[in-house]
Amino acid sequence: MSHAPAPSGASKTDASSGPGAEDDATLGLAQATALVIGGVIGTGIFLLPATLAKYGTISILAFGLVSVGALLIAMIFGKLGARIPASGGPYAYARDAFGEFAGFLTAWSFWLTAWIGNAGIAVAWVGYVNYFLHWDSTLGKIVIALVGLTVPAMVNLSGVKNMGAFQLVTTVLKFVPLLFVAIVGLFFIESVNFGPFNAEGGSFIDALQTSAALVVFAYSGIEAVAIAAEKVRNPEKNVALASVYGTLACAAVYMLSTIAIMGTVPNAELQNSTAPFSDALNNMFGGSAWGGVMAAMAIISGVGALNGWTMLVAEMPYAAARDGMFPAAFQKMRNGVPYVGIMVGTALTVIVMAINYLWSEDAFETILLMATVTTVIPYMFSAAAQLFWLVTRERTVDRADLAKNMTIAIVGFAFTLWMVYGSGADAVLKSLIMLLLGIPVYIWVKASRNEYGPNEVMHDASGKAVGTIDSTTGMDAGKHPGEWPPPDGAART
Incomplete structure (x- = not known):
């Protein structure tokens, strides 16, 4: 297979372009895969089976469909990551395919x-x-959350090696027990526990759509290694492998554990469960000591997820800032990490967390639905970028391979549209408002760089380009001021 020349947008974000890229x-591959798994598997999986139980076993079908969609997106990241092994992942892909404004919107959406x-x-x-501490006051919860956010921030600020080692250890500690439940639980399944296929009794499509929407955010993080590509050895190969391996591992533990729990805990009991994994283990082995075991697993899982996402909350704006799309402070480095992004991202997280506890915990559920929509937008741009490349730039002699890649890109793009639709009109509207709030930031950043829009191209009467007008001066960018105006018959476009 032969390809077109390197993409024009890759020059600013190429993995080998930055100082100290090799050192970073x-x-x-193991740590990169752990970054994906650690980013995807957080604390949500420990409650998700109970949330899905009220929809019945149709949610297992929805889980399967979303898992396939997530794998397609991971494969797209792999293809794009091999072509553009740049920090920023979806941001770099969107910028290369559709220009800097699309890149900015992608970076802004992911940052949110x-x-x-x-x-x-x-x-x-x-x-x-609090299963162990019982600090149930508002102040106590805020203090615990501050510790949970500060520890991963300090690990990240200490350097990439420490962050990678911490991620690998926490991923193993949380993944192995979850896999144990997923596999061993299959031997304790009783069909009577599953309950009805469509528990709510309404439309099949509506039930499938709603339960699928609940699963979507659980896969947020599959882009982790693509965003941190410059921190990965041999990114042209390992970004693709880590994305697919990590997503497959998460899909396996998600699907198997959900089936195991639904088959070991009666449906009516599962719907009201606050610790479905603990209930499943209690039913499998008897006793009530498993609650502490699962709480410990969730604590490890949560801090591992926060460790990975603390890195990602800084990497995307770092890549955008290096290209002039985010404030320049976000590209400042220390110990091989963009420390300003880590500190700003952590501070904003603390604010949102405090608002949740001080005002309304119910309101925060709406914010999470909004986060689902903002998660999908970078996926959508990435699928579109892959499709754009295949249609406009790919030169291939293998039609079967081209058809396969086109199919993956088209189905992946359709999947992202389905995810947006499933989030609901209210979440989509509020997410759109948050996305549009980024436009003033874009204007401010461009103005601070004395960039006020694209240059205008002059064409003669036959349509041939004869010059470029500097948008800041109104004069021919290729001539001295005294040589203006343009030739007779030239038009500005």
């Missing part, structure tokens, strides 16, 4: 997702810590 590439999502992880994490 300290994540091997990252620090809002971290607040959600922190809030859920507090609940499991």
Whole structure:
């Protein structure tokens, strides 16, 4: 297969372009895969089976469909990551395909997702810590959450190697027990526990759509290694492998554990459960000591997820800032990490967390639905970027391979549209408003760089380009001021 020349937008975000790029590439395949798994599997999986139980076993079908969609997106990240092994992932892909404004919107959308999502992880994490501490006052919960957010921030600020090692250890500690439940639980399944296929009794499509929407945010994080590509050794190969391996591992533990829990805990009991994994283990082995075991697992899982997402909340704006799309402060480095992004992202997460506890915990559920929509937008741009490349730039002699890649890109794009629709009109509207709030930031950043829009191209009467007008001066960019105006018959476009 032969390809077109390197994409024009890759020059600013190429993995080899930044100073010390080789020194930063300290994540091997195992650590890169752990970054994906650690980013995807947080605290949500420990409650998700109970949330899905009220929809019946149709939610297992929805889980399967979303898992396939997530895998398609991961494969798209792999293809794009091999072509553009740049920090920023979806941001770099959108910028290369559709220009800097699309790149900015992608970076802004992901940045919103990252620090809002971290607040959600922190809030859920507090609940499991309080299984042991019982600090149930508002102040006590805020203090616990601050510890949960500060520890990952300090680990990240200490350097990429420490962050990678911490991520690998926490991923193993949380993934192995979850996999144990997923596999061993299959031997204790009783069909009577599953309950009806469509428990709510309404439309099949509506039930499938709603339960699928609940699953979507659980897969947020599959883009983790693509965003941190410059921290990965041999990114052209390992970004693709880590994305697919990590997503497959998460899909396996998600699907198997959900089936195991639904088959070991009666449906009516599961709907009201606050610790479905603990209930499943109690039913499998008897006793009531498993609650502490699962709480400890959730604590490890949560801090591991926060560790990975703290890195991602800084990496995306770092890549955008290096291209002039975010404030320049976000590209400042220390110990091989963009420390300003880590500190700003952590501070914003703390604010959202505090608002949740001080005002309305119910309101925070709406914020999480908004985060689902902002999660999807970078996926959508990435699928569109892959499709754009295949249609406009790919030169291939293998029609079967081209058809396969086109199918993956088209179905992946359709999947993102389905996810947006499933989030509901209210969440989509509020997410759109948050996305549009980024436009003044874009204007401010461009103005601070004395960039006030694209240059205008002059064409003669036959349509041939004859010059470029500098948008800041109104004069021919290729001539001295005295040589203006343009030739007779030239038009500005």
